[in-house]
Amino acid sequence: MSQGKARVISTELLPNSEAEWKRLVKTTYIGQDGVTRTWEHAERTTRPEGSPFDGVSVVAILEKDTGREILLEKQYRPPLDKICIELPAGLVDKEETAEQAAVRELKEETGYVAQALTTSPIMFNDPGFCNTNFKLVEVSVDMSLPENQNLKPELEENEFIEVFHVKLDGLWDECVRWEAQGYALDARLASFAKGIQIAQKFGLVSRP
Amino acid sequence: MSQGKARVISTELLPNSEAEWKRLVKTTYIGQDGVTRTWEHAERTTRPEGSPFDGVSVVAILEKDTGREILLEKQYRPPLDKICIELPAGLVDKEETAEQAAVRELKEETGYVAQALTTSPIMFNDPGFCNTNFKLVEVSVDMSLPENQNLKPELEENEFIEVFHVKLDGLWDECVRWEAQGYALDARLASFAKGIQIAQKFGLVSRP
Numbered sequence: 001m002s003q004g005k006a007r008v009i010s011t012e013l014l015p016n017s018e019a020e021w022k023r024l025v026k027t028t029y030i031g032q033d034g035v036t037r038t039w040e041h042a043e044r045t046t047r048p049e050g051s052p053f054d055g056v057s058v059v060a061i062l063e064k065d066t067g068r069e070i071l072l073e074k075q076y077r078p079p080l081d082k083i084c085i086e087l088p089a090g091l092v093d094k095e096e097t098a099e100q101a102a103v104r105e106l107k108e109e110t111g112y113v114a115q116a117l118t119t120s121p122i123m124f125n126d127p128g129f130c131n132t133n134f135k136l137v138e139v140s141v142d143m144s145l146p147e148n149q150n151l152k153p154e155l156e157e158n159e160f161i162e163v164f165h166v167k168l169d170g171l172w173d174e175c176v177r178w179e180a181q182g183y184a185l186d187a188r189l190a191s192f193a194k195g196i197q198i199a200q201k202f203g204l205v206s207r208p
Numbered sequence: 209m210s211q212g213k214a215r216v217i218s219t220e221l222l223p224n225s226e227a228e229w230k231r232l233v234k235t236t237y238i239g240q241d242g243v244t245r246t247w248e249h250a251e252r253t254t255r256p257e258g259s260p261f262d263g264v265s266v267v268a269i270l271e272k273d274t275g276r277e278i279l280l281e282k283q284y285r286p287p288l289d290k291i292c293i294e295l296p297a298g299l300v301d302k303e304e305t306a307e308q309a310a311v312r313e314l315k316e317e318t319g320y321v322a323q324a325l326t327t328s329p330i331m332f333n334d335p336g337f338c339n340t341n342f343k344l345v346e347v348s349v350d351m352s353l354p355e356n357q358n359l360k361p362e363l364e365e366n367e368f369i370e371v372f373h374v375k376l377d378g379l380w381d382e383c384v385r386w387e388a389q390g391y392a393l394d395a396r397l398a399s400f401a402k403g404i405q406i407a408q409k410f411g412l413v414s415r416p
Contacts, residue, residue: 006240014234014248016221022248022337024232026222029286032214032368040222040230041287042250042338059406068410077335078237079249084335120402121387123395125334127285127292129230130250132337134395136402160240169412179329187331187341188399194328194344195403198267200412202276204377204404 001162003083006076021045042130048094052133053122056101057089057188059138060114062165069165071110071141076160077184085178086186088163089134102137110163111151114139123188136188172197209370211291214284229253250338256302260341261330264309265297265396267346268322270373277373279318279349284368285392293386294394296371297342310345318371319359322347331396344396380405 016023027039047054060071077084090105092098099116106114120136141148155161166174171193175185198204224231235247255262268279285292298313300306307324314322328344349356363369374382379401383393406412 001240004240005238005242007238009236009238009244011233011235013224014232015224016232018234019232019248022232022250024222024224024227024230024250025219025287026226027219027286028217029289030213030215030217031366032209032212032284034213035366036217037366039286040227042230042232043287044337059402061406061410075335076240077332078235078247079233079251079337079339080332080335081237084332086335120398121384121393123393123398124285124288124292125395126338126340127283127288127294127392127394129252129287129340130334130338131287132334136399138406158239158243158245168406168410176329184335185329185331186335187333188395190328190331191344191396191399192403192406194267195400195405196407196412197403198269198346198376198400199404199407202269202376204408 001074001083001160003076006083008078008081019045042132044132046091048092048096051092053092053098053135054132055089055091055134056098056105057087057134057136058102058106058114059087059136059192060106060110060112060141061138061168062141062143064143068168070168070171071106071112071163071165072189073109074162074164074183080184082182082184084184084186085175085189087189087192098135098137102139106139108154109159109161111147111153112141113145113147114141125188168196209282209291209368211284214291216286216289227253250340252340254299256300256304259300261300261306261343262340263297263299263342264306264313265295265342265344266310266314266322267295267344267400268314268318268320268349269346269376270349270351272351276376278376278379279320279371279373280397281317282370282372282391288392290390290392292392292394293383293397295397295400306343306345310347314347316362317367317369319355319361320349321353321355322349333396376404
C-alpha cells in the first residue's frame, strides 16, 4: 500500500462540545495516601452501555505449507499521518461478544472466515493517558474453505485497508524493517512480536 | 499493593483551554481516494520539541537462580479506577535519548541500576485514537552490584508504585490470574506476554 495522496492538511484544537467520537475528561480522585488530586485523560464515546471494553484485536495465524503466518493490515492513520501496520481490529457493537466482534471484523476487513479460539483479559492501551481498551481474540482460519480462497472484504466507504501476512517466526525483524521503510508500528503488534523474539532469544520451551 | 483509599470521586468534561497534559484535536486530511475528511484524536502536550516519541517502556529481565524473571509495576491509574500492572515506563525528558530515559526511569521507579541493551522502533499505543507512542528499551541488570541489592527508588510525591518480578516463562498465565484478582492489564505488557505464549505454543525455535 502506497500512502498515495493520503496526508494531513491541517489540525486544530477540538472542543468537547464538537467532538463526536472522543472526549477529554478531568477526574478527581483520592490517591493511595488519602490525598485528593486531579488527573486528565481521554476517552472514546463509543463504548456500548454495559460493555467493559471498546473493541477487539485479532490474532489470526494461517497454517501455510511454508510455515505459520500472521494476518496483518496496513492502514493510513490520520493521528500519525502515516500508514500503520496493525493486527486486524475494530470496535465492538452493542450486545456483541468479543468473539462475535472478532469474527465479524476479520470478515469485514480481510474477507477471512474464522472461528474464535481464545479470548484475552481486557488490555488497556495507555493507562496513564486514556481508558481505551480491548480484548485480544485468537482465531483459527480453515484455509481449505472455498470462502478463504476467494476473499471478499466488506470495507466501509472511508476504509482503505491492505491485508497481508508474514511469517510468525520473524515478526520482530519485520517490525524493524517496516519502520525503516517509513511505516508506523502499532504497539500491541510490536509488543507481541517482541514477546516472540524474547522467547526465542532465551529459548523458552513449550509449557504443558 | 492494595487499592486502599484510592478511588475516583468524580469526573467532568475538560475543555482544552484548561487541560495541561493532554488535548483533543481535529485533523483535516486527504484519504487514499483523494477525498478530504476529518478525524478526531487525542495527544499528549508533553512531547519534547524535536523528539519523535513521548516516552519509553523498559523490559528488564533479572537472571535469578530459579530462572529468568521480568520486572513489573503495580500502580493505581485514575483513568481506569484500578491498579494496573505494567512495564516500568516514563516520559522522555528534553534532549534525552530513549536509552537514557529508560535507565533513569528504571532507577527512579524501581531503584535498579541497568544498562540499555536494545531499543525498539517507535510503537504507537492506539493509532486510531491518539498519537501517543514510545520506544521499548531492553536493559540488562547486573544483580551482583551492591546498589541492585539495596534498592533506593526515588519516587515523586504523587507516585505510588509497587515493584515486583515474575517468571518470564509463565507471564501470560499470570496476566489471566491478575485480571481475575481485580487488576487492570497494560496492553503492551499483555501483548508481550501473549507473544511469549504463542511462541511456546507453536514451539518456535531460536533464531540465529
